[in-house]
Amino acid sequence: MTSYAFFGALEMGFAYGLMVIGVYLTFRILDFPDLTVDGSLPLGAAVTAVCISSGYSPMVAILFAACAGFMAGAVTGILNTKFKILHLLASILTMISLYSINLRIMGKPNMTLLGQDTVVDWFIEATGLVPHLSTPLLFFFICAVAVAILIWFMHTELGLAFLATGDNKQMITSQGINTDTVIILGVGLSNALVAISGSLVAQNQGAADVNMGVGTIIAGLASVIIGETVFGDKTISRALIAALLGSVMYRLAIALALGLKLGEFSFTPSDLNLITALLVIIALVMPRMKKKFLARSAK
DSSP, X not given: OOHHHHHHHHHHHHHTHHHHHHHHIIIIISOOOOXXXXXXXXXXXXXXXXXXXXXXXXHHHHHHHHHHHHHHHHHHHHHHHTSXXXXXXXXXXXXXXXXXXXXXXXXXXXXXXXXXXXXXXHHHHHHOOOHHHHHHHHHHHHHHHHHHHHHHHHTSHHHHHHHHHXXXXXXXXXXXXXXXXXXXXXXXXXXXXXXXHHHHHHHHHTEEETTTTXXXXXXXXXXXXXXXXXXXXXXHHHHHHHHHHHHHHHXXXXXXXXXXXXXXXXXXXXXXXXXHHHHHHHHHHHHHHHHHHHHHHHO
16 A cells, blocks of 8 residues: 555544444434434535635535534434434435435536635645545544544533433433433434534535535444454544544545455455445454454453
């Protein structure tokens, strides 16, 4: 792997890091299978592209993207809690709707940001570093701040309600907590993070596309599982950091696979879906293999 490919993988890993953390919040903490992320990531990108093209500051665009993502997640939560639609079906309905909504927002399938100022451009000018070094650093800083805030939040009363709702919904209901509200807020927060990730990706790539969210949930789940297997998840702080690092490891694995050559055979970008599927399979098998290995070592 070349140094350029390595830093590119770091850049992608941290750019999608908030998306992975959002997936962790729903799947692991709330025990809520949420496919809305496949639509909320391009939603964040679409809102950002329109805002920046309309003359708004890139930071304001990120804020608008987060609000749009939160509303998308809240809709999924409301469909599940208030209308009693199965969580998986509710998220699929929202995801499908977001495709048309994203087209409406941009007015076309894709929108370019070439020639527009972005947070990436600001950071490059401020640091004076070359792009392939400054961009990973910027995204790492953003993810580190987000993780720190989430770790603090999870130790607050509301954060503990989030954790308890996922662990034992009946118990927390008996304590007088409205679990419907917790689920709506939790799924909304998750998709707000995903939308911010989409905003960062759009500003980094210089374009937003309605199809850029395809496969997002698979990549997010694979990253979460890889992070948990390698770094552990005994505490909430460790689990959040593991999810972020899992995102980086997932992107590094893809970069390694694309650079792998076995004789005359080599992977190409068209094999990305195959590589993703193989990584997901490995990520799912790894925890079981790890348990078997530890059990044999203990004997």
